[in-house]
Amino acid sequence: xxxxxxxxxxxxxxxxxxxxxxxxxxxxxxxxxxxxxxxxxxxxxxxxxxxxxxxxxxxxxxxxxxxxxxxxxxxxxxxxxxxxxxxxxxxxxxxxxxxxxxxxxxxxxxxxxxxxxxxxxxxxxxxxxxxxxxxxxxxxxxxxxxxxxxxxxxxxxxxxxxxxxxxxxxxxxxxxxxxxxxxxxxxxxxxxxxxxxxxxxxxxxxxxxxxxxxxxxxxx
Amino acid sequence: xxxxxxxxxxxxxxxxxxxxxxxxxxxxxxxxxxxxxxxxxxxxxxxxxxxxxxxxxxxxxxxxxxxxxxxxxxxxxxxxxxxxxxxxxxxxxxxxxxxxxxxxxxxxxxxxxxxxxxxxxxxxxxxxxxxxxxxxxxxxxxxxxxxxxxxxxxxxxxxxxxxxxxxxxxxxxxxxxxxxxxxxxxxxxxxxxxxxxxxxxxxxxxxxxxxxxxxxxxxxxxxxxxxxxxxxxxxxxxxxxxxxxxxxxxxxxxxxxxxxxxxxxxxxxxxxxxxxxxxxxxxxxxxxxxxxxxxxxxxxxxxxxxxxxxxxxxxxxxxxxxxxxxxxxxxxxxxxxxxxxxxxxxxxxxxxxxxxxxxxxxxxxxxxxxxxxxxxxxxxxxxxxxxxxx
Numbered sequence: 001x002x003x004x005x006x007x008x009x010x011x012x013x014x015x016x017x018x019x020x021x022x023x024x025x026x027x028x029x030x031x032x033x034x035x036x037x038x039x040x041x042x043x044x045x046x047x048x049x050x051x052x053x054x055x056x057x058x059x060x061x062x063x064x065x066x067x068x069x070x071x072x073x074x075x076x077x078x079x080x081x082x083x084x085x086x087x088x089x090x091x092x093x094x095x096x097x098x099x100x101x102x103x104x105x106x107x108x109x110x111x112x113x114x115x116x117x118x119x120x121x122x123x124x125x126x127x128x129x130x131x132x133x134x135x136x137x138x139x140x141x142x143x144x145x146x147x148x149x150x151x152x153x154x155x156x157x158x159x160x161x162x163x164x165x166x167x168x169x170x171x172x173x174x175x176x177x178x179x180x181x182x183x184x185x186x187x188x189x190x191x192x193x194x195x196x197x198x199x200x201x202x203x204x205x206x207x208x209x210x211x212x213x214x215x216x217x218x219x220x
Numbered sequence: 221x222x223x224x225x226x227x228x229x230x231x232x233x234x235x236x237x238x239x240x241x242x243x244x245x246x247x248x249x250x251x252x253x254x255x256x257x258x259x260x261x262x263x264x265x266x267x268x269x270x271x272x273x274x275x276x277x278x279x280x281x282x283x284x285x286x287x288x289x290x291x292x293x294x295x296x297x298x299x300x301x302x303x304x305x306x307x308x309x310x311x312x313x314x315x316x317x318x319x320x321x322x323x324x325x326x327x328x329x330x331x332x333x334x335x336x337x338x339x340x341x342x343x344x345x346x347x348x349x350x351x352x353x354x355x356x357x358x359x360x361x362x363x364x365x366x367x368x369x370x371x372x373x374x375x376x377x378x379x380x381x382x383x384x385x386x387x388x389x390x391x392x393x394x395x396x397x398x399x400x401x402x403x404x405x406x407x408x409x410x411x412x413x414x415x416x417x418x419x420x421x422x423x424x425x426x427x428x429x430x431x432x433x434x435x436x437x438x439x440x441x442x443x444x445x446x447x448x449x450x451x452x453x454x455x456x457x458x459x460x461x462x463x464x465x466x467x468x469x470x471x472x473x474x475x476x477x478x479x480x481x482x483x484x485x486x487x488x489x490x491x492x493x494x495x496x497x498x499x500x501x502x503x504x505x506x507x508x509x510x511x512x513x514x515x516x517x518x519x520x521x522x523x524x525x526x527x528x529x530x531x532x533x534x535x536x537x538x539x540x541x542x543x544x545x546x547x548x549x550x551x552x553x554x555x556x557x558x559x560x561x562x563x564x565x566x567x568x569x570x571x572x573x574x575x576x577x578x579x580x581x582x583x584x585x586x587x588x589x590x591x592x593x594x595x596x597x598x599x600x601x602x603x604x605x606x607x608x609x610x
Contacts (some may be wrong), residue, residue: 116330119291121315123324123343125392133342138334 004171005179005195008153012087012162012175013155016094020102021138023095025144028106029132033118050100058164061093083165090166090173097161102151109137109143146210153206157199229436230451239307240302241266243396247297247307257452259284260411263428263445265302265396270422270429274439275449275475277555281432282327283508284449284578285398288325288430290317323389328405329381331373338369344392359391378413390425399431403438404436415441436477440464448472452460473602479521479561479571483604486513493543493596497516501567504543505599512603521573523598526562528582530589543596546570550588553579560584566592 031043049057065072065083075083083089109161113136122133135143159177166173168182176195234287243265250256257280264269273281286292288299293314299307306315317324341363342356350355360366363383373381382402389397405413407445418525419442422429433439439446439460446463455475456468467473473481486497486507494507498517508515530547548566557563560579564570570592574582584590 116326117332119317120324120326120330120332121343122291123322124388125318125321125346126344127318135332158398188252212389 002170002174002179005036005174005176008087008171009156009175009177012091012158013152014092015091015104016098016155017148017152018028019095020098021148024099024102024106024147028103028110030135031103031107032110032113033115044169046103047100049097054097054158054160055164057097057138058093058161061089061096061161061165065092070090085165085167085173086170087166087172090162090175093161093165094155095156096150098154101154102147105143105147105150109140109146112143113139142216145213149206149210151215153203157203199200221502226394229380240300243299243301243309245288245297245299246289246370247294247299247309249280249287249292249294251283254278254280255452258454259287259297260454261430261447263430265428266426268423268426269444270419270431270442271447272443272450273430273432273447274436274443275434275455277434279449280452281398281434281449283565285324285400285430285432288396289322289398290315290320291324292303321392321395323392325385325389325397325402329373331381331384331386331388333373336370336372337365337376337380340373340384340392341365341387343388344349353393359486363387366490379410382406382414384422384467393425395425395427397429399429399434401433401435404433404435410562411438412557418442437580446519448475450475465520467518467602469602473516473518478518478600479573480517480519480569482517482568484515485513486601486602487535494601496599496601499568501546503594503599504596506597508601508603510603514604516602516604518600518602519570519594519598521561521571523594524564524570524572525573526564526572526578526582526584526594527593528584530591542593544592544594544599546592548590548592550584550586550590552586553584562590564590564592 004105012085027046031039032045054058062084063069065075067076072083075081079088081088083092117135117139118131121135122128126134157177158175159181162173162175162179163181166175168174168178174182175200180192180195180199183189183195241264243261243263245259245261248256248258259280261271261284263269273284275281283292287294287307294307294309296309297307298305298309301320305311305313306320307313315467332343332398335343338356338360341359342352344596345352345355345510357366360369363386365383367381368376368380373384376384382405386402403414408415415438431442433442443460445457446460447457448463448467450471456472463472464476464478467476467478470481484496484500484503486494487497487502488495489507492507494505494515496503496505496515496517503517505517525542546564546566548567550562551565551569552563553560554563555576556573557574558576560576562572562574562579562584564572572592582590
């Protein structure tokens with residue numbers, strides 16, 4: 001197992017989780033509290049990566065972020081770099097692909113918070129922003145944590161999108177799961193096996209953590 | 221009394237420039253599939269007084285309360301608190317709950333489950349307030365919560381939870397307190413004990429209170445003014461006495477729970493006393509103000525006095541002032557808290573509410589012969605709309 005792939009995967013997973021925490025919370029709060037009609041549409045878009053083959057998402061990302069594309073040219077002008085076959089590129093793919101794994105647990109945890117508690121907070125003079133941090137977030141925290149852990153674990157195991165957008169560049173886009181694929185292609189079963197065992201153990205530990213958190217929540 | 225708020229017409233276009241001391245509301249709120257809710261209220265906004273919105277569930281009373289709080293946005297209308305517009309749909313004004321400076325107690329208390337009693341009570345006290353700690357301490361003391369300040373809401377009794385909710389709302393010194401079924405989460409015994417205490421406590425804050433309830437006893441014991449609602453509309457407003465003893469029409473009489481409502485014909489009018497025939501039985505009542513032939517006859521259970529036996533001995537002695545004496549039999553005896561509901565057949569169906577000891581003393585059982593006494597002044601006649609004599 002190459003340590004470069006290990007650190008790259010770690011970096012990708014942490015960055016994806018942090019970005020989805022920042023982006024996903026307001027999106028989930030909006031989904032959980034809005035009464036607007038196009039809420040269903042937004043929810044469908046958020047859920048899409050759950051059912052879409054990763055290769056499809058990767059294919060479109062490649063198409064839309066290429067240097068000839070609108071997004072790609074703007075990005076290139078601002079940063080002087082390209083998105084495909086770079087860390088930024090696989091990070092973007094990873095964030096989009098993990099959207100449902102973060103936003104859905106966030107939103108359902110926030111929906112479970114009694115609306116009258118929010119109304120009570122408003123009537124006590126607290127703004128929506130303060131109400132979120134003082135009432136909604138503390139009460140939805142176990143669900144939010146579950147979403148973060150799921151996102152992290154899922155990013156570690158991400159393969160299709162990374163391969164499509166990032167290719168297989170050691171130290172840049174070669175994550176653990178891509179490394180396993182590469183090892184097997186090269187008939188290096190010993191290396192693939194070592195990496196796989198670590199991934200199994202790591203993901204199992206994370207899921208056990210999720211179970212423990214949600215178990216604690218139901219007990220309360 | 222509290223009727224200074226001119227319950228009749230709601231005048232929104234005040235012409236004089238003096239500072240108004242009224243909360244005036246007149247708005248409409250629509251929901252799909254139900255009749256629109258139309259509220260028209262006016263009450264003093266600088267002094268204590270409890271206005272009770274009373275009516276069957278689903279009549280829109282909670283919606284009116286939520287509109288006053290700013291939790292619902294009416295489609296049209298205005299709310300004016302003193303001279304501050306809270307709502308004016310024409311000018312596009314609708315203040316958020318945060319801007320209205322109100323206290324709202326929800327039906328299920330809505331305490332923050334992750335915060336202890338002290339933090340719940342202090343939730344709305346701004347941290348910029350230097351004496352924040354003392355303010356919260358005083359509130360805990362005042363609401364008898366000082367010993368449970370560190371407990372979480374689920375570790376409290378129902379009565380304590382209710383006090384936390386009230387303390388949390390009142391510690392901020394709001395200008396208006398809104399209560400949604402404040403005692404409904406408590407058991408009947410506790411409710412009976414808390415009612416007088418609640419009124420006394422609220423009076424100490426000197427702010428107007430608008431309260432929603434469907435409980436007749438709660439409305440009668442707490443209200444200064446009652447607003448009877450049904451199907452989204454206000455049916456009658458007035459003092460407790462006015463609404464409960466002299467309902468405006470049959471609907472209100474039913475809502476306020478008058479036990480006996482029958483239709484009768486006025487046979488004779490003399491010296492302010494009307495003789496009304498109901499199912500062949502003649503009753504004497506104070507004559508209605510309007511001249512009319514057909515009337516609804518309303519008799520409250522509390523006003524029917526019972527005497528055992530068919531021929532009251534009081535009659536021969538002439539010692540009873542009640543004008544109406546009806547002989548009949550007991551058809552049902554149902555205990556109701558401290559009272560017993562006795563159903564009678566005296567030619568007309570009557571209901572009498574007597575205390576438990578009284579019922580035991582009379583040893584009333586189904587089939588027993590009884591005499592019912594009703595004062596003429598206790599019979600309220602409601603003229604039927606299309607039966608005027610002239």
